Amino acid sequence: MIRENEYKQRRDCLLNKLSNNSIAIVFSATNKTRSNDTQYPYRQDSSLYYLTGFKEDNSALVLIKYKNKTKSILFVQKKDKNLELWTGKRLGIKKAKQKFKIDEIYESENLKSKLKEFLKDKKSLYCDLNSGHKKIKKVLQYAKSIENHKNISLLVGQMRLIKSENEIKLIKKAIGITANAHHYAMSSKKIGKKEYELQAEIEYIFKRSGAFSDAYTSIIACGNSANTLHYINNNKILVNNELILIDAGCEYDYYASDITRTIPVNGKFSEAQAEIYQLVLDTQIEIIKNIKPGVNRTKLQSLAELLLTRGMVKLGILHGSVKKLIKNNVHKKYYPHGIGHWMGIDVHDQAPYLDNKEKEIPLASGMVLTIEPGLYINKDDKRVPKKYRGIGIRIEDDILVTKYGNKNLSSAIVKRINEIEKLSQV
Numbered sequence: 001m002i003r004e005n006e007y008k009q010r011r012d013c014l015l016n017k018l019s020n021n022s023i024a025i026v027f028s029a030t031n032k033t034r035s036n037d038t039q040y041p042y043r044q045d046s047s048l049y050y051l052t053g054f055k056e057d058n059s060a061l062v063l064i065k066y067k068n069k070t071k072s073i074l075f076v077q078k079k080d081k082n083l084e085l086w087t088g089k090r091l092g093i094k095k096a097k098q099k100f101k102i103d104e105i106y107e108s109e110n111l112k113s114k115l116k117e118f119l120k121d122k123k124s125l126y127c128d129l130n131s132g133h134k135k136i137k138k139v140l141q142y143a144k145s146i147e148n149h150k151n152i153s154l155l156v157g158q159m160r161l162i163k164s165e166n167e168i169k170l171i172k173k174a175i176g177i178t179a180n181a182h183h184y185a186m187s188s189k190k191i192g193k194k195e196y197e198l199q200a201e202i203e204y205i206f207k208r209s210g211a212f213s214d215a216y217t218s219i220i221a222c223g224n225s226a227n228t229l230h231y232i233n234n235n236k237i238l239v240n241n242e243l244i245l246i247d248a249g250c251e252y253d254y255y256a257s258d259i260t261r262t263i264p265v266n267g268k269f270s271e272a273q274a275e276i277y278q279l280v281l282d283t284q285i286e287i288i289k290n291i292k293p294g295v296n297r298t299k300l301q302s303l304a305e306l307l308l309t310r311g312m313v314k315l316g317i318l319h320g321s322v323k324k325l326i327k328n329n330v331h332k333k334y335y336p337h338g339i340g341h342w343m344g345i346d347v348h349d350q351a352p353y354l355d356n357k358e359k360e361i362p363l364a365s366g367m368v369l370t371i372e373p374g375l376y377i378n379k380d381d382k383r384v385p386k387k388y389r390g391i392g393i394r395i396e397d398d399i400l401v402t403k404y405g406n407k408n409l410s411s412a413i414v415k416r417i418n419e420i421e422k423l424s425q426v
C-alpha cells in the first residue's frame, strides 16, 4: 500500500523539477464508452494516480510554482446523492481535504474558472499535449500568457523510472497472482480445450485474487498462432503435440505484471520444440545475468540478437556467418521485437528510454524491466527444417535492477523444461 506521504513526496519532487512561474496540469482519465450507453470499467490516468493515488473520474491535479513558492491543488467531483446511487460514493471536497496533503481542494465544476485564474500570469505550462484530452484544448485557449509548452509526461516518466519499495511490493503482489495462474495453466488438462477457456481460467485466478483485471489483453496462442505477435483472438483449439504461448499478467492495485511462458499442450516437449525452447531460455538467462546498473538496454538487445542468431545457425534455421546475418537483419524474421520494456503502473511503463540529450538512459537500481526474447517460425516457412515449422516461443520475466545486479521478480514461475514437464499433466 502506498501512503499519503509518498504521494506528497512525488508531488514535491515534480514541483522541484518545474521552472519558476509555471503551472502543471494532470487530468483524470475520461470514462470510455464501450457502445451506446455502456462503459468500460474506469481506470485512473496513470500519472494522476502516481501523483495522488486518487481513483475518481472528473478530477485534476494542478501544481503551481510562482515567484519560487509552490502550491498543489486538487479538483474532485461534487457529492451528488442522485448520481452516487448509480455509480457509487464519491469522496467529496470535505473528505478530500482530510485525506490529501494538498494545499487547496475545489470541486471539478470550478475547474474552468480556476484554471483561467491560475494560468493568467504563468510563463510555462506543463501538460500532456499528446493525450488528445478535450480539456487540454480548452486549457490552451486560456493560456495566453504562456510562452513555453512542456511535456509533463516526460517529467513524471523520469520519476516513474525508479520504483520505490512500496511500488516493488505491489509489483511483486501482481506477479505472485500471475504466478498462480501460469502454474495452473501448466498443471491443468488442456488437450481439446479452447484457448479462450484457458484464458478464462487464468483471468478467473486474477480476479478471484483481487486483481483489478489483466494488465493487457491476454495472449493464449496455440501452435502457429504464437507467430502472430499480438494474437488475441484466443479462439482456437488446444491441439495435442503443439505448444501454447501464454502471455498473461494481472494488474493489482494499479501495478502490472507481464509474464510469458510457452508450454506443451500435452505436458511434454517434442525434441524439436525443446531445441528451440532451450535456445530461447538460455538466451533469456544469459541476458538477465547481464542486467546491472550502468548497462544499456540496447546492449542487452544486441546480445539477445547475437545469441539467438548463433543458436539458429547451429540448428540449421539460418545459414552463413552470424555477423553477416545480423548486419543484414536476416535474424529479425524470427526475432522481430525488442528485448523488453519498462514496467510499472503501465505494462509498458510511460517512462523515457532517452535522456534530455537523446542519449540512452542506462539501467539504474530501482528500475523494473521485462526480458522477453522469442523465436517465431511460421508454419509456411519452407526455408526452415520442417520439424521447426509452426513453433513460436517467448519467455518473459520481470526484472528489478538492484544496486549491484538484479533480482528476477518472477523467478518462482517455472520455466526449465523438466520443471514444466513435471508440473504438467496430460
Ligand code: GLY
Residues within 6 Å of the ligand: 216, 247, 258, 341, 347, 372, 396
Ligand atoms: N504483453 C505485452 C508485452 O509483452 O509487451
Ligand code: MN
Residues within 6 Å of the ligand: 258, 340, 341, 370, 372, 396
Ligand atoms: Mn512485455
Ligand code: MN
Residues within 6 Å of the ligand: 247, 248, 258, 259, 260, 396
Ligand atoms: Mn508480455
